[in-house]
Amino acid sequence: MTQKLTIYNTLHRKKEEFVPYHPGHVGMYVCGPTVYGDGHLGHARPAITFDLLFRYLQHLGYKVRYVRNITDVGHLENDADQGEDKIAKKARLEELEPMEVVQYYLNRYHKAMEALNVLPPSIEPHASGHIIEQIEYVKKIEEAGYAYESNGSVYFDVEKYNKEHHYGKLSGRNIEDLLNTTRALDGQQEKRNSFDFALWKKADDAHIMRWPSPWSDGFPGWHLECSAMGQKYLGEHFDIHGGGMDLLFPHHECEIAQSVAAQGHECVNYWMHNNMITINGQKMGKSLGNFITLDEFFTGNHESLAQAYSPMTIRFFILMAHYRSTVDFSNEALQAAEKGLNRLMEAYSNLDKLTASPNSTVEIAPLRQKMYDAMNDDLNSPIVISHLFEAASIINRVIAGNDTIDAENLALLRATMELFMFDILGLKKEEKAGSNNEEAYGEAVNMLLQLRMQAKANKDWATSDMIRNKLTELGFVIKDTKDGFEWKLDK
RNA sequence: GGUCUCUUGGCCGAGUGGCUAGGCACCGGUCUGCAAAACCGCCUACAGCAGUUCGAAUCUGCUAGAGACCUCCA
Numbered sequence: 001m002t003q004k005l006t007i008y009n010t011l012h013r014k015k016e017e018f019v020p021y022h023p024g025h026v027g028m029y030v031c032g033p034t035v036y037g038d039g040h041l042g043h044a045r046p047a048i049t050f051d052l053l054f055r056y057l058q059h060l061g062y063k064v065r066y067v068r069n070i071t072d073v074g075h076l077e078n079d080a081d082q083g084e085d086k087i088a089k090k091a092r093l094e095e096l097e098p099m100e101v102v103q104y105y106l107n108r109y110h111k112a113m114e115a116l117n118v119l120p121p122s123i124e125p126h127a128s129g130h131i132i133e134q135i136e137y138v139k140k141i142e143e144a145g146y147a148y149e150s151n152g153s154v155y156f157d158v159e160k161y162n163k164e165h166h167y168g169k170l171s172g173r174n175i176e177d178l179l180n181t182t183r184a185l186d187g188q189q190e191k192r193n194s195f196d197f198a199l200w201k202k203a204d205d206a207h208i209m210r211w212p213s214p215w216s217d218g219f220p221g222w223h224l225e226c227s228a229m230g231q232k233y234l235g236e237h238f239d240i241h242g243g244g245m246d247l248l249f250p251h252h253e254c255e256i257a258q259s260v261a262a263q264g265h266e267c268v269n270y271w272m273h274n275n276m277i278t279i280n281g282q283k284m285g286k287s288l289g290n291f292i293t294l295d296e297f298f299t300g301n302h303e304s305l306a307q308a309y310s311p312m313t314i315r316f317f318i319l320m321a322h323y324r325s326t327v328d329f330s331n332e333a334l335q336a337a338e339k340g341l342n343r344l345m346e347a348y349s350n351l352d353k354l355t356a357s358p359n360s361t362v363e364i365a366p367l368r369q370k371m372y373d374a375m376n377d378d379l380n381s382p383i384v385i386s387h388l389f390e391a392a393s394i395i396n397r398v399i400a401g402n403d404t405i406d407a408e409n410l411a412l413l414r415a416t417m418e419l420f421m422f423d424i425l426g427l428k429k430e431e432k433a434g435s436n437n438e439e440a441y442g443e444a445v446n447m448l449l450q451l452r453m454q455a456k457a458n459k460d461w462a463t464s465d466m467i468r469n470k471l472t473e474l475g476f477v478i479k480d481t482k483d484g485f486e487w488k489l490d491k
Numbered sequence: 492g493g494u495c496u497c498u499u500g501g502c503c504g505a506g507u508g509g510c511u512a513g514g515c516a517c518c519g520g521u522c523u524g525c526a527a528a529a530c531c532g533c534c535u536a537c538a539g540c541a542g543u544u545c546g547a548a549u550c551u552g553c554u555a556g557a558g559a560c561c562u563c564c565a
Contacts, residue, residue, distance in 0.1 A: 030565095031565075032565090033565075034563085034564080034565095039565090040565090041565095042564085042565050043565055044565085045565060046565045047565080049565095086563075168494095171494085171495090171560075171561090172494070172495065173493090173494060173495095173560090173561080174494090176493095177493055177494060177561080178493090178561075195561095222563085243565070244564080244565035245496095245559070245560085245565085246559075246560070246564055246565065247564080247565070248559095248560070249494095249560060249561070250560090250561085250562090251564095273565095274565070275496095275559090276558090276559075276565075277565085278558080281557065281558070282558075283558080283559070283564090284565090285563095285564055285565085286563075286564055286565095287562085287563065287564060288564090317503095320503075320504065320505095320513090320514075321503085321504060321505090322504085322505075325497090325504080325505090326496095326497080326558075326559085327503090327504090328503080330502080330503075332502050332503070332515075332516085333502070333503045333504090333515085334503095335515075335516095336502075336503055336504095336514060336515035336516080337503085337514080337515085338515095339514080339515060339516095340513090340514045340515065343514085346528085346529095350529095374505095380505075380506095382504060382505050382512085382513075382514095383505060383506085383512075383513080385505095385513070385514080386504095386505075386512055386513035386514080387512095387513085388513095389513055389514065390512095390513085393530095396528095396529055396530070397529090397530070399529075399530090400522095400529060400530045400531095401530090402530065402531085
């Protein structure tokens with residue numbers, strides 16, 4: 001492990017050298033999707049960002065346990081008291097079992113992730129499968145004195161917690177600000193303070209998804225699953241917790257409060273947050289209804305899309321921006337990504353055409369190190385890509401005769417492109433979207449036979465026979481008909 | 492309203508005190524029967540104003556604009 005990775009820690013608002021809690025091992029938790037709808041472009045961002053990190057950490061030699069949860073319970077529709085579980089609501093609309101809805105969208109999510117070449121995490125725990133752990137977690141917070149029960153629900157006592165700890169240390173808030181920004185839509189008499197958050201919610205009669213607990217039949221609060229499952233699979237201390245910036249507050253802030261309350265200490269060393277994808281300058285999100293699903297990108301079936309964009313184009317597009325910057329979606333930007341990616345892929349294919357010279361006018365080792373430097377600098381994928389384009393340029397210049405490369409550098413060039421393009425950035429070759437090989441080859445055969453017809457008309461028997469003989473040799477059976485031809489492949 | 496962030500060339504997007512990425516598009520050239528690709532070259536930007544400095548896209552202040560969070564959200 002000669003490379004020194006630095007990552008931006010949201011907790012301290014600065015880049016820090018990454019030092020794992022247990023040498024050689026990394027525990028990493030990332031907030032996954034709520035599976036009550038199709039994944040959209042915004043979901044691809046954290047998946048790809050932390051896939052990049054996962055791949056790079058593994059390349060550096062760490063044994064990584066990567067946990068990405070599936071939220072399938074507990075998110076409330078509107079404000080905490082009147083809302084009903086999002087998944088339960090959707091289920092009733094579609095007259096399906098809640099878990100049927102979960103399974104349906106989870107399958108589709110996995111399919112999209114696979115298309116994007118996002119590696120599966122080590123563990124993908126479901127919130128619904130960890131109700132017991134969550135109840136135990138609430139008990140611990142209760143025992144520590146940071147929770148109170150109210151009408152069958154349990155809330156976190158933020159005011160009390162804040163007397164001994166800083167509630168808001170991650171998001172840069174303080175409790176006074178939160179008091180001043182009380183929302184008009186509150187009306188939550190159960191809570192002592194508007195900023196208290198639910199640990200356990202009593203379910204009303206209409207609520208389908210419910211579990212028994214010491215307090216009521218109900219469901220866990222939505223910050224709880226990450227604390228409980230993170231602790232279960234990664235321990236009381238682990239290295240990295242990631243997610244979208246929009247989860248910073250309140251979700252991750254509450255997680256910290258929960259773990260400090262339950263365990264007496266924080267459990268995460270590095271908090272990482274990816275920025276949002278915007279559309280017309282606005283965040284792409286469910287609530288705004290301005291999202292484009294991944295399937296729509298892959299098929300081009302959306303009014304805002306000028307064409308279909310392949311999964312690798314989407315992946316490359318996301319990697320062309322740094323994960324902490326916003327990325328604005330536009331057809332021009334995606335088309336630029338598509339063309340740029342093609343250029344890289346073609347250059348990689350052109351490696352086969354290179355022949356080594358005794359002398360080299362290019363040196364690959366410094367270029368390779370620059371790619372490492374960029375990755376080490378808080379996963380600066382745009383810089384890595386710029387150096388990949390430099391590598392592509394070298395390949396093309398050697399072919400054009402403007403540069404020469406020796407065998408050693410050529411081998412290193414190939415290894416470097418494979419390492420960074422395929423292993424670390426996770427790009428892969430893909431068939432052109434919508435193309436059908438067999439159909440295209442068939443049309444080419446038709447064209448040859450058309451040419452043969454013309455040759456026959458011109459009594460150019462040499463050309464006509466040459467085409468027929470050559471095709472027969474290749475395994476085609478040609479039959480002349482009264483006004484044309486037929487062919488089939490006899491294999 | 493509170494807290495925070497951002498504003499880079501036609502478009503996307505790095506860069507955080509001097510060496511001024513990269514991609515896409517455009518334009519000129521080489522190559523080519525023509526084209527495409529490739530190669531060579533061109534375009535040299537940092538919202539505005541003021542300040543700090545030998546020197547600022549980069550630091551400070553103000554102004555303008557945009558966005559995020561404060562409510563489920565990747």
